[in-house]
Amino acid sequence: MSEIVSLAEKYKDYFKIGAAVNPRSIAKYGDLIKKHFNSLTCENEMKFISVQPERGVFTFDAADTVANFARENGIPMRGHTFVWHGQTPRWIFEDKDSAYEELAKHMETVGGRYADIVYAWDVVNEAANDADGGNIYRERSPWYGLFGESYLKEAFKMAKRILPAGTKLVYNDYNESNPGKRDRIIEMIRRINDEGILVDTVGMQSHWRPGSPSLDMICEAIEKYAAEGLRIHITELDVSMHEWNEAPGTVWDTPERAEEHAKYYGDIFAIFRKYKDHIDSVTLWGVTDGTSWLNGFPVRGRPDKALLFTDDGMPKEAFYRVIDF
Ligand code: G3I
Numbered sequence: 001m002s003e004i005v006s007l008a009e010k011y012k013d014y015f016k017i018g019a020a021v022n023p024r025s026i027a028k029y030g031d032l033i034k035k036h037f038n039s040l041t042c043e044n045e046m047k048f049i050s051v052q053p054e055r056g057v058f059t060f061d062a063a064d065t066v067a068n069f070a071r072e073n074g075i076p077m078r079g080h081t082f083v084w085h086g087q088t089p090r091w092i093f094e095d096k097d098s099a100y101e102e103l104a105k106h107m108e109t110v111g112g113r114y115a116d117i118v119y120a121w122d123v124v125n126e127a128a129n130d131a132d133g134g135n136i137y138r139e140r141s142p143w144y145g146l147f148g149e150s151y152l153k154e155a156f157k158m159a160k161r162i163l164p165a166g167t168k169l170v171y172n173d174y175n176e177s178n179p180g181k182r183d184r185i186i187e188m189i190r191r192i193n194d195e196g197i198l199v200d201t202v203g204m205q206s207h208w209r210p211g212s213p214s215l216d217m218i219c220e221a222i223e224k225y226a227a228e229g230l231r232i233h234i235t236e237l238d239v240s241m242h243e244w245n246e247a248p249g250t251v252w253d254t255p256e257r258a259e260e261h262a263k264y265y266g267d268i269f270a271i272f273r274k275y276k277d278h279i280d281s282v283t284l285w286g287v288t289d290g291t292s293w294l295n296g297f298p299v300r301g302r303p304d305k306a307l308l309f310t311d312d313g314m315p316k317e318a319f320y321r322v323i324d325f
Pocket of ligand 1: 236
């Protein structure tokens with residue numbers, strides 16, 4: 001492994017290179033992670049339901065395992081996430097009167113515990129509507145159900161008050177390069193920031209597949225977000241080998257698709273480099289193909305090879321395209 005160039009080292013003049021990790025991937029791929037990544041995100045372990053499944057009962061073991069690994073190796077972390085419709089325990093939504101107070105306590109406790117190591121928090125995750133036309137907000141979020149759109153500004157105000165000064169306050173979402181959704185995200189952030197800047201960074205999740213979004217769409221999205229004065233984090237990058245709505249049984253693990261996959265990785269990193277003045281970090285959502293959420297999930301039983309390393313920790317062709325500059 002030693003002759004293989006380090007991703008983080010190769011990109012040191014551009015932006016941080018991150019990975020989503022968990023206690024299992026750290027145990028299995030600790031050396032690989034230390035070598036290639038200089039930013040870490042807990043894949044699930046800092047989510048609300050992971051750290052406070054019951055009111056007032058905090059369970060930090062898994063998040064601590066990751067944070068301590070990061071501390072021991074001097075690797076800064078992104079915090080993921082405080083306000084989301086997913087992986088959030090029901091109890092917080094049961095009493096509207098105490099929901100904000102509980103959220104503030106949660107941010108204080110979790111944000112405080114990792115304040116030494118976390119440089120950015122995904123304060124709000126996935127609050128924009130996916131569909132064009134109509135409301136810009138995800139109406140089915142229980143947060144929206146309780147408070148309407150006001151919860152967004154409230155959450156960021158809280159985060160600004162509670163988290164250490166200088167922590168990047170991120171709005172994070174997927175389909176972020178799709179023009180309709182992109183414009184809803186921008187409008188949402190404008191409204192949150194209308195009395196002063198609260199959101200300073202947009203998280204482009206970047207769950208992509210070869211050719212989708214197109215390279216033009218990615219450039220346009222980066223330019224539009226940057227024109228709002230926002231810093232950009234690529235927060236959850238992966239490139240699925242599967243086509244959208246692929247018929248079951250389709251042979252997907254072909255040399256042709258592997259080439260498209262590798263080429264797309266090369267192309268998107270060239271774009272990231274071009275916009276390096278706006279981008280602070282590029283995080284891959286997993287470490288090796290087998291540890292990716294796309295491998296067998298959410299489509300039951302369907303494998304995928306969406307990342308840069310094989311399960312033996314070997315760099316794939318996509319890796320070489322990423323460092324080929
Ligand atoms: O913890 C249980 C375990 O006890 C049980 O045995 C196992 C059986 O299925 O499930 C485990 O929980 C799973 C958890 O991942 C940990 O592996 C959940 O079922 C599963 O739903 C959960 O999936 C996560 C998903 O978020 C949930 O929405 C993925 O790992 C995680 O990669 C994914 O990450 C999200 C980002 O947070 C937000 N953006 C999209 C991204 C991809 O979906």
